[in-house]
Amino acid sequence: MQSSKKGIWATIYNQRQLIVLTFPFLIMVLIFNYFPLWGWLLAFKDYKPYLGFQNSEWVGFKNFADLFSDVYFFQALRNTLVISCLKLIFNFLSSITFAILLNEIKNMLFKRTVQTISYLPHFVSWVVAANIVYTVLSPDYGIINELLVKFHILKEPINFLGEPQYFWFIAPITEVWKEMGWNAIIYLAAMTNIDPQLYEAASIDGAGRLKRIWYITLPGILPTVKILLIMNVGWILNAGFEQMYLLQRPSTLDYSDILETYILRYGIGSGRWSYATAAGIFNSVVSLILVTTANRIASKIGEGERVF
């Protein structure tokens, strides 16, 4: 006992330089990432800023009861789930297809040009992207409306962003525009790990290009697809706050309000701190359960290659 204890202190003393390198940052993480958890107590109080945390009254689960009886909360929850699921489907289909098609290009210069262009939008902010979406979809001068009217698909230009029923699709499609190329990188990396001999053998056996894509390329990236899919299911309650907030209008809130914008409106907007904290706890707890479950499944499926 004595000697092992001495051993620990000796190790700590010997590694004091490593401790100096890490502990300041460990403390920062504890303050900025863990300390807000203490603020969760707010959800069980009726927090009034002028009273302060100490003097505000305890109300038990009242805020949660209010939350679960608010129809707009369930509307926000529904929108979050629908938009996330659509985004998941759109993102996966588009980036996998894009990666497969890109992989079929033999002209390296063309391939690299397409790739470079495709992930450019990933690097601009959602504010810039939202402005671009606004311009492209504008009923007055937007190219989409002009084209649809010119080809007689529409009689009158549509104010796409102002009409609630389009929002569920505008969100995933604009995200595809912004992230497809970037998301494809990981599949392309997986494809470079496929043994080229497989392709040669297959073509000697008479497999055409479609068959080679179907029987070699797709199975080759399947483990990556599985892991990413599972991990992304874990993030299903995060529909993408910045994008939603910037693209939504008061007129589309029925379909565009997600949990995070709901929390922002009630918390900071109308000063209902405790209520918004309760909504935030709901969001964090469900997300945490989803993410940890997803990570566990991913580690089982991926033959030990967990994402983290």
Added chain:
Amino acid sequence: MQTSAKYRTTEDLVIDIVVYTVMIIVMIATLYPFWNILAISLNDALDSIRGGIYLWPRKFTLNNYRVILSNPDIYHATLISVLRAVIGSLTNVLSCLMVAYAISRKDYIFRRFISKVIVFTMYFSGGLIPTYLLMKNLHLVGTFWVYILPGMVSAFNIIVIRSYIDGLPQSLIESAKIDGASEYRILFQIIMPLCLPVLATVTLWVAVGQWNAWFDTFLYNSGKPELSTLQFELQKILQSVQSASTNPDFSASLTSSGRTVTPTAIRATMTVVATLPILFVYPFLQRYFIHGLTIGSIKE
């Protein structure tokens, strides 16, 4: 080349046509919106309202830029954006490097504990309201440091740098230790120079993230115009145009220093101004961006 000629079939041809067509459509769909915004920003503001500006400005003018750039707030916002990109990325990368180095050392006694504490932050957050109140209690609201401090230690960047260090020969560290070098010396004189590629990547990520951020300005510093960033100014323009479009009293144009501009023109011009820096660095640096992503995808 020989094999591809040998197996050339109609199927090959059809697939090639499909692939190249799709790729050209993707390129146009990606680039056109940027190009269109640029064309609108270079067109006469009142003329733009008529619509029909696609590829080139109809009435070319630099007036929109003159109006935007004659506003002293823009220079200040640019300065803040640049400052937060530079300071934010340098502090983030330095702190992540220190932590990554320490937890890459297999013998470090707190290695597992620190890794767990940091990785766990990727999975949850305290939420908007508690975080806001924390910043308030720490007196960070209304300061520049609210842009830098909360995100200084980032789990993902630590993992990326760490897996790079893990790939370096461990004997380097051992022999330096035998020669009596301190941990600081090993880190800054031996490990850091070898890590330059991954550090460049992470620096760029953080810098782009800082340049693009607006929500923290909106949340913590919207009452402090002197801490406004370019993206936040752009966001304000976007939101004001949105509320204006539902407001019938909104006048279609406004006059600034004798020149007429419209919300459309201001929006397009500000978008270009806020995007240009990224467009400039992008072609030179994109291979670094990618490089890091492939390191990051390596399992821990």
